[in-house]
Amino acid sequence: MKKVKLVALDMDGTLLNDDGIVSNYTKNVINQALNEDIEIVLSTGRPLQMCASYAEELKLTSYIITSNGAEIWTVDHKLLERHTLDAHKIESLWELGDKNNYHMWIVATDEIFVNRRRPENFHQHEWLKIGYGNLDEKAKQFLLEQLQDDKSIEITNSSLTNIEINKAGVNKAKAIRSICKELGISMENVMAAGDSLNDLKMIEQVGVGVAVANAQQLIIETADYVTDTNNDDGVAKAIERFAL
Structure with a gap:
């Protein structure tokens, strides 16, 4: 397995617990990853205005994938890509x-x-x-x-x-490919974690695809690894296992 240089995280049902919070344990693990120059990218169905505060809270430094890949933003809110419906x-x-x-x-x-x-x-x-x-x-x-x-x-x-x-053609995997191109890394260098069908393609196409234990069955069957639930710091444990 190639070294993980980027971690892409779905938010609802994955990074966030059922109260919509990132636990202190998960924050600490993400901080460790950032300190080791591992990029942490939010990859969410939410629009920017509903996820930007989490990127700030976690002190993320690179990109945010929003609206299932319809937009890619830098953390300082510069637009990298946009794909619109008619x-x-x-x-x-x-x-x-x-x-x-x-x-x-x-x-x-x-x-x-x-x-x-x-x-x-x-x-x-x-x-x-x-x-x-x-x-x-x-x-x-x-x-x-x-x-x-x-x-x-x-x-x-x-x-x-x-x-x-x-x-058509808009998904989180395609957005991650665009970010990999910007950073000069391979999809094999990416770990992605999610729970729902809008996470399926990124879990299929990255080096390490992770499902949280509360994920939909197809996601669990597709993933390379199943971690604990979103309420049990599953994201943090997967980062520790594959990236740190």
Whole structure:
């Protein structure tokens, strides 16, 4: 195994415990990694405004992958990459959810619309992602049947009760490749940890793919290693095992 030079961490259900907190133990391990010149990169479905404070709290020094890879930012909020969905597409996806009374959120570069709220004009924004939440199995299956033949979108989830949609080809693995190119390292030098389908490709494609024990079953089956849960410092223990 090549030396781990970069650690990419999903946030919800992975780095964060169920209270939305990074434990002191995990903070200390991340600090050790940073002191050994290992890059720690947040790789999340959240938009920048919902994760930047964690990067500051952890004193991270390089990049943040947001909205499932739709954007890559430096920690001082300079944009490296952005991949947007067509406004017509977002509007049709919103209308599909609205017609079926689904809980939805849509993420633009300048605003987040939640609880089925919509802009007056979809074409006045640049769109990163749409999510449908609080879905039962029947609703999930219906949505997947409606969307599965659409080659213009990437379909994942960040929990068992939601579906998230980005532009086709947008994912966390591709974003990590871009960061590796910036840093002059290989994907073999990366450890990535996650729990949901939006983490699948990065876990498949990096040198060490780690699932937390609370991850969805496909993630556990795909990972090279299964660590403890997000409530039991699983991320910290994986960093200690593979990077320190």
